Amino acid sequence: MLWLQKQFPVTFKAFDILSFxxxxxxxxxxxxxxxxxKTVISNSRIEYVPHSVNIxxxxxxxxxxxxxxxxxxxxxxxxxYERSFDWLKIKxxxxxxxxxxxxxxxxxxxxxxxxxLVLARDGEFRxxxxxxxxxWELRKIKDIFTDSPKTATPFDIGEPYxxxxxxxxxxxxxxxxxxxxxMRFPVFVRVxx
Numbered sequence: 001m002l003w004l005q006k007q008f009p010v011t012f013k014a015f016d017i018l019s020f021x022x023x024x025x026x027x028x029x030x031x032x033x034x035x036x037x038k039t040v041i042s043n044s045r046i047e048y049v050p051h052s053v054n055i056x057x058x059x060x061x062x063x064x065x066x067x068x069x070x071x072x073x074x075x076x077x078x079x080x081y082e083r084s085f086d087w088l089k090i091k092x093x094x095x096x097x098x099x100x101x102x103x104x105x106x107x108x109x110x111x112x113x114x115x116x117l118v119l120a121r122d123g124e125f126r127x128x129x130x131x132x133x134x135x136w137e138l139r140k141i142k143d144i145f146t147d148s149p150k151t152a153t154p155f156d157i158g159e160p161y162x163x164x165x166x167x168x169x170x171x172x173x174x175x176x177x178x179x180x181x182x183m184r185f186p187v188f189v190r191v192x193x
Contacts, residue, residue, distance in 0.1 A: 014041060015049040018079055026079035033079070063092050068176070093173045096183070097192055098126050100170060101154055102163040103145060113138040114145065117170065117188070118161050124181060125155040129172050132188030141191070144168055169193050 017037040018026050025033060034051055041048050051073075052058040059070050069092040077086035102118035105111075116130030133141075148166040169192040174183035 010045065012046045013049050014046055015051075016079060028078065029076045030073050030078075031075045059090065059092075066092075066176075068092060091175060093175065095171060095173050095189065096121065096126070097169055097171050100141075100164075100166060100168040102161045103141075104128065104130075104159060104161045110138070113142045117141070118155070118157060118163070119170070119172065119183075119186075120154065125157065126181065127174070127183040127186050128157065129170070129183075129186040129188050131186075137188070137191070141168070167193060 014037055016030075017033050017040070018024070020036060020040065025036070028036075031051075038048050055070070055072065062068075062070055069090050072088045072090060074086040077084075080087050098119035098121050100117045101120045104115035104118065106113045106115045116128040118128050119126045144166055145162075145164050148164040148168075151163045151165045153161065153163040171189040171192055172183065172186045173189055174187070175185040177183055
């Protein structure tokens with residue numbers, strides 16, 4: 001077992017404590033739990049995750065490090081097992097301008113328009129975006145596709161799509177990218193040109 005620990009060193013990051021000496025302390029205020037947590041950690045493989053009251057600086061630091069975001073917590077709240085107004089997740093969204101190289105077919109209410117836009121940047125597939133559009137944008141973009149010549153599909157995206165030759169660029173916000181460079185949870189923001 002020690003060879004595994006040496007080969008794959010793991011550190012447990014503790015940000016909260018829910019029980020102590022077999023007592024449920026989930027109803028304790030957040031800061032009281034944090035104070036207790038800091039005093040009980042004695043194992044070098046457990047790292048105390050500090051909190052900060054400087055929200056702006058903390059969020060900027062997470063952006064620089066490429067982290068997921070931050071959780072804002074009401075310091076008087078007990079532990080919350082589900083979404084609530086006492087704990088709010090602030091995601092570190094990123095923005096990017098991409099070229100539209102095609103579109104997937106629309107389904108149900110979107111049948112007359114398109115399902116999602118197939119996006120590229122610098123010749124690389126960046127993903128598909130299908131959310132964030134209003135009705136006017138759906139119509140305008142579909143009109144552009146109608147007037148654009150069809151072309152061979154530049155990427156295999158795992159589903160059928162129509163490739164078009166257009167100068168259409170869009171701004172997209174997204175959560176993070178996969179190892180292959182594909183945007184996760186992309187949302188359409190606006191047409192750039």
